[in-house]
Each structure stands twice: as structure tokens, then as C-alpha cells.
Amino acid sequence: MEYIHVDARGDACPIPVVKTRQAIATLPAEGGAVETLVDNEIAVQNLTKMADQKGYAVSTQQREADCWAVTLTVGASAAEAPAPLEQPAAPTGSGAVVVVSADHMGEGDERLGRTLLKAFLYALTQQDALPSAVLFYNGGAHLTCEGSDSLEDLRNLAEQGVEILTCGTCLNFYGLSEKLAVGGVTNMYDIVERQLNAARVVRP
Amino acid sequence: MKRDRTLQLILTFPSAVAAMDMEDMARELGLPGRLIPIPTAITAGCGLAWKTEPEQREALERVLWEHDMPFEAFYTMLL
Known part of the structure; x- marks a missing residue:
């Protein structure tokens, strides 16, 4: 071999x-x-x-x-034939993927933006049709780590089958690699593939 | 998926800033509860509300008066 x-x-x-x-x-x-x-x-x-x-x-x-x-x-043939494009995890409902790329929602006042994002994540937990995954990168990586006000909501989503995934490069950049408190670590390929394969991408 | 709902106390405010001030004050004083988008059962408009356990009402009212915090109304509802 x-x-x-x-x-x-x-x-x-x-x-x-x-x-x-x-x-x-x-x-x-x-x-x-x-x-x-x-x-x-x-x-x-x-x-x-x-x-x-x-x-x-x-x-x-x-x-x-x-x-x-x-x-x-x-295994045999897997090396030659490219593996089929991965499908995102079975949708928990809506087939959507939510992307959180900052620690605030919208531009303008930062305090308001952070409050809005917390409210968004709470409102997400209240939906009957949930996204298959919530992806966190750049400033969004703070939301899944110790000290985040949204941990309760994110754990709630995880318990309901929503994948909570944070960019590993971002955790490393912000010195948060040891502080991830909910969900798993992901990489740029996965971040790209999940967005490409999603029924729709929601960006708060 | 059906979520389990529990009886919650909801406090509304005259402005978003007042709601955010409530959050800061609660954190400072160690009051239980959290800010949420105002439930649509209360108003179809947008806004923020404080959510906590119903038994917190008395303590919450006392703190609001003591700190001269502007607020609108209390609601008890299943959330």
C-alpha cells in the first residue's frame, strides 16, 4: 500500500x-x-x-x-475519483446556514449592534424551522467562547441539532483556542462548502 | 420541533437605550434575567424587553424604582 x-x-x-x-x-x-x-x-x-x-x-x-x-x-478508487461534494448536515428544518462574521449586527452604534446580535441569536432559538448550522468567523468567534452572553442560546441550538462551528484560524488569531465553550472548530473549506450547499445563507 | 415553554415575566421599556441600560444595571447588581427581542404577542413592533422568572417581579420593581429606571409594563406569558 x-x-x-x-x-x-x-x-x-x-x-x-x-x-x-x-x-x-x-x-x-x-x-x-x-x-x-x-x-x-x-x-x-x-x-x-x-x-x-x-x-x-x-x-x-x-x-x-x-x-x-x-x-x-x-480506500480503493476513492483516491482517484474525487469524493462527491459533501452535503451539509441534515437540515434541522429550514436548510439554511447562518453566518456570524462579527460580534455585532449591522453598522452604526457598536453597543446597539452587540445587543442586536444577542437578540438575533435568542430569536433564532425560538424558531420552529432551524438552520442546519451557524458558522462563526472573525469577530463572530467571540460569541462561541467563554464570556459570551450568547452561550445559553447557542447551547440550546446545539441541543436541537444545529451545528455550531467556529473558524479555527480566527480562534487562534484572537487567542481564543482554549476558550471555545460551545460547538466545534472548522476550517475555510468547510465554511465555503457549507455556504455553497446551503438552501440559503443568512447573515445577521 | 416543539419547544418547552415556561411562564416568564417580561418587562418592556420606552426605548432601546432604556432596555440596554437595564441590561447593564442587572449585570452590575447580579439580577437574573436577560434582554430579548420584544415578543410579538406583546407588540408587532420592534424593540427589546427584559425576560426573567415571574418570582423576580417584586425585586425587579424595587430596583427599577430605586434606580429611577424608565420602563413601560410587566407581562407574564409563556415563552
């Missing part, structure tokens, strides 16, 4: 995923395995998520304090 090694230590999200995808694309038709070395847990999560989405077997081994080896095993 063909076995490819990728060293993505020192690479920022989403480069480890990019390098791994490129390596998978070079595997022969009978499949093989790609072992990617990364130096942070968010990269491990992103690779695992990618493997789950594509249907690859995945195993992770922590080799040192800052070194993980993530091995993706690709």
Missing part, C-alpha cells in the same frame, strides 16, 4: 488540510495512506473532520508535546 508522509508542522490552518488533500490526490487507484505531521490540535481536528466528511479512516497519535501524526487511509 502506498504510504505518503506530509510534514505540515509550522503551517497555519488550512495549509495542513491543503497539503494532505494534495497528497491524497497523488495516491494510486488502489488507495493508500497519508500520514500528516502537525503541531497543533486544531489542525488535528480539521484533518479528522475532513477524513470524516470524505469517508476516510483516520487515526491520530501524539508523538511529542507539539507533534501529532494524523493518518488517513484512503
Whole structure:
């Protein structure tokens, strides 16, 4: 079985995923395995998520304090034929994806904007038809972390089957990687795919 | 999906700023409750309201008077 090694230590999200995808694309038709070395847990999560989405077997081994080896095993034909475009998670109702790209809603007064966004997320919990996912990036990443006033609402949505996903690059940028309090971490591929595949995208 | 509804106390305000001031004051004093968009059962208009447990009414009224906070009305409703 063909076995490819990728060293993505020192690479920022989403480069480890990019390098791994490129390596998978070079595997022969009978499949093989790609072992990617990364130096942070968010990269491990992103690779695992990618493997789950594509249907690859995945195993992770922590080799040192800052070194993980993530091995993706690709079955026959999966290497050659591109995996079908992933569908978003089963819609909980509306088939919509909500994108929160700031810690406030609308432009104008910041205090009002933060209040409006909190009100928006509360009102979202009150809907009968819920979105399949709520994506948080840039300043929106603060909303899913410790200290956010919206955690109760976001946990409520998560309990109802709505995926709560925050951009890993953004958590890292704002020093929030250890403070995520609800939902999971995602990467730019997932953020793009979910919006492309959504019945509609709602941006408060 | 049907949500479980519980009886809640809703307080309305004459302005959005008054509602946001209420939130700041509640945080400062450690009062339970939260700001929500005003329920459509109260008015079809837009606005913000304070939501808390019905048993908080007495304490809430006292704080409103003590701090001279402008407010409009109390409602008790299933939310």
C-alpha cells in the first residue's frame, strides 16, 4: 500500500488540510495512506473532520508535546475519483446556514449592534424551522467562547441539532483556542462548502 | 420541533437605550434575567424587553424604582 508522509508542522490552518488533500490526490487507484505531521490540535481536528466528511479512516497519535501524526487511509478508487461534494448536515428544518462574521449586527452604534446580535441569536432559538448550522468567523468567534452572553442560546441550538462551528484560524488569531465553550472548530473549506450547499445563507 | 415553554415575566421599556441600560444595571447588581427581542404577542413592533422568572417581579420593581429606571409594563406569558 502506498504510504505518503506530509510534514505540515509550522503551517497555519488550512495549509495542513491543503497539503494532505494534495497528497491524497497523488495516491494510486488502489488507495493508500497519508500520514500528516502537525503541531497543533486544531489542525488535528480539521484533518479528522475532513477524513470524516470524505469517508476516510483516520487515526491520530501524539508523538511529542507539539507533534501529532494524523493518518488517513484512503480506500480503493476513492483516491482517484474525487469524493462527491459533501452535503451539509441534515437540515434541522429550514436548510439554511447562518453566518456570524462579527460580534455585532449591522453598522452604526457598536453597543446597539452587540445587543442586536444577542437578540438575533435568542430569536433564532425560538424558531420552529432551524438552520442546519451557524458558522462563526472573525469577530463572530467571540460569541462561541467563554464570556459570551450568547452561550445559553447557542447551547440550546446545539441541543436541537444545529451545528455550531467556529473558524479555527480566527480562534487562534484572537487567542481564543482554549476558550471555545460551545460547538466545534472548522476550517475555510468547510465554511465555503457549507455556504455553497446551503438552501440559503443568512447573515445577521 | 416543539419547544418547552415556561411562564416568564417580561418587562418592556420606552426605548432601546432604556432596555440596554437595564441590561447593564442587572449585570452590575447580579439580577437574573436577560434582554430579548420584544415578543410579538406583546407588540408587532420592534424593540427589546427584559425576560426573567415571574418570582423576580417584586425585586425587579424595587430596583427599577430605586434606580429611577424608565420602563413601560410587566407581562407574564409563556415563552
